[in-house]
Amino acid sequence: MAFFLLLLPAAGLLYRKACSAQDTTGHRLLRDTALRAVEVAAQRQAASFSASSPVQLLDSAQLSALGARSVAGAARYFAGVLVKDYGGIGGLKTVSVRSLGAAHTGVLYDGLPLSDAQNGQIDLGRLTTDNLSQLTLYNAQPPDMLQPAAAYSMATVLSLTTRRPAFAKGHSLKGEAALEGGAFGLLQPSATLQYGWSPRGYSTLSAGWQQAEGKYPFTLQNGDSLQKKHRENSDIQALRLEYDTRYRFSDSSETALKAYFYNARRGLPGAVILYNDRSRQRLDDRDFFIQAGWRKRFSPQSRLQVSGKYEASYKRYLDPDFLNSEGHMENRYRQKTYYLSGTWSYRLRPFLTLAYGSDIMANTLDASLPDFVYPTRFTWLNNLAAAFSWQRLDIRANMLGTLTGDRVKTGPQPQTRKVLSPAAALSWQPRERLPLRLRFFYKSIFRMPTFNDLYYTLIGNTRLRPEFTRQYDMGLSWNPQLQGLLSSLAFTADAYYNTVRDKIIAVPRQNLFQWTMLNAGRVHAKGVDAGARLFFRPLHAFRLTLGGHYSFQEARDVTDPSAPEYGQQLPYTPKHSGALQATIQYKPLTLGYNLLFSGSRYRMGDPIDYNRLPAFVTQDLTLTGRLPAGRGGMWELTAAVDNLFNRQYEIVRYYPMPGRSWRLGLHYRF
Template sequence: MMFFFRGREDMFTNSFVIRYIRSLSCVAVPALTLVPQICSAQTPSTIELDTVEVVQSHITKSIKSTAPAFKLSEKEFNRLGVTDISDAIHRLPGVNLRDYGGLGGLKTVSVRGLGSQHTAVVYDGIVLSDCQSGEVDVARYSLDNVESLSMVIGDNDDIFMPARVAASAASFSISSFRQPDPTKPLDLTTQVKYGSFGYINPYLRVGKAFSDKFSMNLIGDYTYAENDYPFRLKNGQHTVTERRNNSRMNSGHGELNAIWSPDSRSNLSAKLYYYDNDRQIPGPAIYYSNENHETLRDRNFFGQLQYRNAFTSQWSLQLHGKFNWASSLYHDENGKYPGGELNQNYWQREAYTSACLLFLPTDRWALDYSADYFFNNFTSNLTNETFPRRHSVLQTLTARYRSRLLTASARLLGSIYTNSAKLGDGARDYSRLSPSASVSVQPFADEMFFVRLSYKNIFRMPTFNETYFYHYGNPDVRPETANQFNVGLTYRLPSLSWLPNLEITADAYINQVKDKIVAIPYNMFVWTVVNLDKARMIGVDLTESATFNVGRRQQILLTGNYSYQRAEPRTRSQVTEYKKQIAYIPRHSGNVTVSYENPWVNLSVHTTAVSGRYATNNNNPDTRLGGYADVGLTAYRVFGLKGHDIELRGDLMNLLNRQYVVVARYPMPGRSWRITLKFTL
């Protein structure tokens, strides 16, 4: 069935990776910068909303942030050789990407071992949702339409935001909207990518500024790939080479964006979004059984509105509204089903609204009150469906103090969840208060050296699958509570002629989870969701970013990150899992990128390395997944042609052709290539 899209893998070791990853700790590597605050959350002098004025560099903001915060901009995607959003996530410390293989595989984000349901994925200011699984598939969002990506672990220093963004342990933000160039009669970007395994991806963005107050853009892209890449399959002493079959991807996406700015202090933005992916599901790679006939069609539509008004130098208002609709149509052909086929169709809907009020009593103090309401319901064609519904109310009250040497903030989140079901009993209702606080101190006024401390208490509601899914869900399962503690040191070296930038961050953390939600086998055929007593995650994240001037118009960029995570169930009654590493979380992981920028051809070599992991919480040796190192190479050049830009880029992925898996029995592609041609009018 679609829901149990999981598997295991025979032991696959790669001891060289462990040594390689440990060596990264000597280099300590970077994630780049902080989520830029919208101008109205700064000081009265930067209150205008139609154009965001950045009063400090992104690097300085990252160094001064009270919680770990990182950002990748559109320019850095090329400089670092980033190929897609999942590749960008690998450049962030403490982040685990669960990848089911290939271009069309499901990809979800987990931060510091807490699980993907604890990460809010934010698209242009509003949280994306999936009430069925609680997991957002980031693979469906194209990097071509992204202006920046940012990650905040804990609370954001920008306090002027919806309560729902603050209601997660971490937030991963995708910023896509860019206003058309008002100096051009038509702002046009067209691009095509072509690559291995039948991959082709045309993209078009058309924008127009109708006046200095109103502009629109239209975006569309289409992706097709056979994904029939070769892989090796081992069974004892025997090894065979197979090709991934039933792995075709056929997806399209379109957006319409508009922004109206009647004056310098207010704007209204709107977005219409549609996504359609009709793909085959390859299934787990099993010896003597490589056939699969599963398909899945995902569709998603949403419309959202955002209104911002800084109506005085001290008061600002944000209003948000959104309607979301999504469907998943699963089909499988197999003789074990009556009639030889199985069709499971799922639909979910959400209505969302939010209001945020910011008050700036002085230059140093900022106060925010935010209130969100959203309604979710879920239906399917299953005969045992209960048709669940949920009303959610979130409120936050936040205070921030900022001086030259100190930034401190405190927030109280109030959550109310009301559950019901059209057929049968609904899950229990819950309400909770969740406090958080963070501080950053600069001990020496003449040094860009900061010490930061943060604490955040958060909890997540069980998803509809965890509560209601037949032979799996448990209506009595309790919310999962997490306490996050972080202490960090950040430093930026004063700029030198040959070393204009050197930035280092080091963070240590402890996450304590109570009532962790897990699925365990009830009998040979049925699994059920239960609460474990406790789980604990201890870790260290290191980042480094350096720029070297090596000649006229020539620079070398060295960036990287290293993460150590020890994530363990701490429930003594679960003897086989007690103090074992939680499934799919590596002890060591890291990334190194070396880029050479010059007037001829820009080059980037990047490596992502991950130590061995286990596919089960009991760490059975038969479920061990070997470590791996994935090396990539990027070359690109921008040409000018009669005032227009033409960009040519080539990527080699998995340059060393290493075979590895991120999820058991879902092999990743070996060596592959991609060519990109981009034209900007």
């Protein structure tokens, strides 16, 4: 779309010249002369082609074709990603990339990080795709030089970018309203309003509501007997509000403000063991953040970005069946984050750019736990980055310095830590006309133990050390422009090797109700990620796009050679997984087909048949039709069937996933 917008001024100039020119017969062309329309189609080069580290991207059209309503549902289609899903619409959903663990995946929302110092994992099930223009997964870090130092402090980065409106001439208002319903009591109304209050500024307000009973059927197997059951305590009610505003000043500087609010009440579906599927645990979430940023270009060489953020979250966990003297467990958590960031970049030469970023962050946690220490974590990040580009060679390197420490109100004060974390990446195109690039990256990074790891009553261990990871990656990108029916191909393949030192694990202490956290783990992971996307030239009124990926992961515990689990594959890590997507467009109709495959894997315990989870394949269909409405509006009707063949499967042992389900949606855009 941006390509065609850039062509508009040139097209207007050519049109004016044509109106005053003569045709080949010597007659002057008139302004009302009818010219035969010519359709121009071009495919932009894949973003992953020139990147020095692997980049995977889903734009708004691809997200719509996938039919994924949450970020967790969409992230399943990235190579190397494992989604841990406990079932149910309201169940917790986290991702692990290349076997590094969910706590090593950072989430950026419009450029600034989401924080959760309590457990270190962002629940991607609560983040919707409704208002996203792009979802991107970066191994290592994003390539933008003008970004916060926090973006360099994560092993992998999942970046969410909200939509920016483009207003037609003479118009300053755009909007969208949608209503979606489906199986298991699903109801999801949403609305977005975009207002251009100035030629230089706009504001966007987006709201969504979700509710569902979540009582989906599943088959329970006990020995040789099969029994039909319904999932219990899987309901949810959630409200989301987002507000964005941007303004570009005459001096080319730009300011942005974003506010986000999420409030949910949900049931936490429990494990289904033998004939017991009872669960009455409840979780209430209330999350709010406000962030602002300012960018300024002082010269063609110098740029500055300053941003800040305040984030507050509240969680209430209730277990009415917990066996204690009170007859139940009720915990309340209040977490706050204060964040300030500044980054400056300067282009010393056309081929060399330097950047320096500094972030200051403070996290606090208040919990209704006995003998709680009320921790506060202070973190100061300083990052120096360099980018060298010469002809077909691109080299990027950075050094991140981290100073972090906790302060507690009671008990001994934890140790302050200082760590230097280097990273380097290289991308090279051997020949100018050869659509092939080779790449390599190395990154060393660490993560601090979470507040729960350190301070949870009867479980935490204040002597825990950080987890240190090292990542090595070697890959290639091939993006040829082809002749014939296939117009272009985007292919990537990467081989990687990751190590995790001082991995934090939970082990029983006195009994199954008292555990402790230890630095007792070492993990070595190696694998291959390969993906391709094929773009076909239009055939009559048909347009076809195919894409898919395959992942091989071998992640083994190498902690103790004398231990029985030494050399075993990590729990819930399939060696083989993959996905396939196909989109067929015929005039106003678009049909999307999605396939997701996961190989067999083992839960925690010995690798025996009893602990083995079988491989599974799920297939989804999405059909979308568009009809024009008055005054430039558009109606869109969507029908989707998930898990088309009603496959019964589990991602986590004893947590059955939904079988076949359906959704219908009606959208109106103006």
